Amino acid sequence: MFGMFRRPKLDRSEYDRRLVFAIDDMKYDFQKAKNSEEALFESDINPRLIxxxxxxxxxxxxxxxxxxxxxxxxxxxxxxxxxxE
Known part of the structure; x- marks a missing residue:
């Protein structure tokens, strides 16, 4: 019964490929957050949240x-x- 809800296993190369894409996406998000942090410090938004x-x-x-x-x-x-963007 529980076997039908399992995700299919990925082979190593497919997992690595998806990990590389995830790293690229997170690097972009991190760079964007750093740039936004610098720009938003001058606004009325709480700096701790930024x-x-x-x-x-x-x-x-x-x-x-x-x-x-x-x-x-x-x-x-x-x-x-x-x-x-």
């Missing part, structure tokens, strides 16, 4: 990087902050 959002994005990004390191993944990571 810093918390940036810290959350940073922790998500580093969590994914640690997962890739534990899997001993090699790859080319995006170095530029280029993504259309």
């Amino acid at each position: 810093k918390a959002q940036t810290a959350l994005a940073k922790q998500k990004y580093f969590f994914l990087l640690r997962a890739a390191r534990e899997r001993k993944m090699n790859g080319q990571w995006q170095t530029a902050f280029v993504r259309p």
